[in-house]
Amino acid sequence: MTQQPPEYPEYPAPEYPAPAQPQAAGPQAPPQYPQQPPAYPAAPPTYPGATAPIAPQYPYAQAAPQIPTIPPTPQPSQPPQPTTAPAAPPPSEDPTHPHHINTDARRIHLSHQQRHTDATAVGNLLVYLPNFLCSLIVVGMVSALFGKLAILVILLWLASGALVFHRPTESALARRLLHLRYPTPQERAKIEPVWREVTARAGVEGRNYELWVEDSDSLNAVAAAGHIVGVTRFAMNELPNGELAAVMAHELGHHVGGHAWSGLLGYWYALPGRIAWRVLKAFSVFVFHVSRAFGCFGVAFFVMLIGGIALATVSTLYGLPLLILAMPYALAAVGRRAELRADEHAAALGFAPMLASVLEKLHQQERHEQAAATALNGGAPVEESALSKLLSSHPDYHTRLHHLQPYLQPQRPY
Template identity: 75%
Template sequence: MTQQPPEYPQYPTQSPQPSVPPQYPQSQQPPQYPQAPQYPTQAPPQYPQSSPFQQAAQPPQYPQTPPPAPTAPPAPPAPAAHPHHISTDHGRVHIRSDQRRTDVTAVGSLLLHLPNFLCSLFVVGLVSLFFGGFGIVVILAWLASGALVFHRPTESAVARRLLRLRYPTPQERAKLEPVWREVTARAGIEGRTYELWVEDSDGLNAVAAAGHIVGVTRFAMNELPNGELAAVMAHELGHHVGGHAWAGLLGYWYALPGRIAWRVLKAFSSVVFHVSKAFGCIGVGVVVVVIGSITLATISSLYGLPLLVLAVPYALAAVGRRSELRADEHAAALGFAPMLAAVLGKLHQQEQQTEAALTAANGGVKPEESALSKLLSSHPDYYTRLHHLQPYLQQPH
């Protein structure tokens, strides 16, 4: 018998109808809410288009090498510096407390001028008699006039009139001042105390005069290496530091009235002698007796001091030679001994050339210098000066 399948419940095939939404009244509006505040918008930051990593990834760019230029001929080597060229870029060193002194040669020069001073005082005393009661004023004024040696305007007049110097041009000053600063720095001297002058001469020379004058020739300034020029200036500074310059000028100043009187007497005696020759031997004898009597009376009244005047030039020349050696030592002590020796060699060559010219003009006969002329020389000879420089030349540098 067959079994019937079970019957399952039947479900509706249509879905139920959805419920109708509720109807709200049309007049009622939805609530209005306040709008949110508007803030200013900012633009987004701009970043570089490529990063360092991207740049690093790119292959490096190398500059293109230009084509080789045509090779120029090699320049000639620069000339070697002169062995006596010095550097003037050093700073100032310690300034000494004693800027100048009076050494033995300066004192000796003043003492040797004493007879000349007394003769001049006698002459000024005779002249003061013509002024009556104001004669003592004349004598005192002459005695006080020695202070003019250190008076700058008077020094300028002496430099121009007696020494034939002039002020350097700006170009010349640019050459002289660095060298002068180096010299004074080594010596510990205030360089602005002194004035630089130039002599229009083609000879190798320099001068130190009065209290503040330092002069060099145009030849020394333009032709010498700056080391040799510094040696020349250091030598002249030695004259100032030792007191040689002002002592010499002071003695010359106080001896001037006596010198003028002596020249007047020589001229007067020459005129009288020529006039007396017209009267024969008797007239000449009378003139000789009168002049001799006056001379003897003068010598006896002044205790023989006028006789010392005859020996003063030789003694002053000896002191002058000694002052030159001391000035050489001053320059050598500052480190300029080799340069100074070279300058002395050039001076010796000039002397030899002058001597050769005189020999040629004298028909080949060499002129001989007398012993008295050597004693009157104010400068030592070349070999003497070079001998005194040997201790400084032998020192290790």
């Protein structure tokens, strides 16, 4: 009998998930993005501990965003320097200054009579007349040493006055006596437009004159000989062009009125007499020191000798030498009058307000000089004597400003 194996119960087989099949390598389709990128914050997010913000990278970005830089913290040893405002332009280059004028080139109407000899110039020549006569006597005495050529020497001296209007002589005079120089190209570019405006208003040919510069830090100008107009470096660089024009118009007034050439001509013809006076003065001082060696007798003899010579000279020349004693005061009075006439000339050209401002600056300059003299005098004020006022060649500030008042007042319409 065959033994049958035991029968076991049948259980259902467990179901397991099918293993994932590996995908074949191949091109993948690009991900789909929206047509408009979503809005992101303008500033990149910051993270703790980071020294600089990190910008996230986006696939649709056209350009990498600029990461702002953090300025370095200043060290205690190097404090941050404060920023300074730009310096204001000097008055000479400030077009907004109230005394700035337009110097653009324009048509010029030249006057028929560009020069004349006014009463001040004639008075200047008359005042120099005694000095001229004394110089003529001195030249005559010196020419006697040349024998028959004495007349020729005198005539040559009389004709030498024409050198005042000789351009090379004027240039030598400007360099040697007035310490002037020719302007540089930069300086010429600054003063020539101003001079052109001044001469255009006056109807004068400006090319007939020569512009010079004095290396000085004071406010001043000069008109000399027949064609010299000089200004200081301070006036050229520190004054507005309107005030510089007023100064140059003042000097042009000296030329137009004949003050410059008459003053120089009188000085030239008085020069031999001045030289003879200095020689006699030096000789008198020498004789006086020698006479002191002989005591009172020597001094008395010296006084009698000098007194006799002076009396003989005065009686021989009909008292002419006595007029020479008053010459410095007369020349100073004529010079003050010439300054007022030159001020009127500048004011008539429309520069009265500018000239008044220049006079105020000159007044302030004089006050600073007086303060410096007072400090050197130990604090005691230095008073100007009456004789020194009479010898002044320029009027005081208040007198000049008073004569400018008619040009400073507004004109009433008719």
